[in-house]
Amino acid sequence: MARINDSPGPGRIRFDFLAEHYLRADFGADAVRPKSANTISHVEHIVRAYLAPRFGNEIAEDIKPLDIDIRIRAIPFEDVAVIVAHRLYTEQEPPIEGVRRRPT
DSSP states (O other), rough: OSSSSSOOOOOOOOOHHHHHHHOOOOOOOSSSSSSOHHHHHHHHHHHHIHHHHHHHHHHGGGHHHHHHHHHHHTTTTHHHEEEEEEHHIOOSSSSOOOOOOOOO
């Protein structure tokens, strides 16, 4: 299990540091639950293109969940559609009735 507080840091953690830690811990080579290459690229894109530019310099614990939710809802439809389609066709457990899985 990855821990972000193992080494003492200089004060409170900024969002950009926490986001990069999250990407390494949950989507890196040693993730507890390995993810597909497509999932990794989609999540990295959302974090780096939309969340980090908006919240990067803010203290992570000062950001409200609603702020993140609002930012995610503002993501252009094309990016969201790709992520949702990928999850529907490859990762849904159990598969949604009537939706065929893409062969892996």
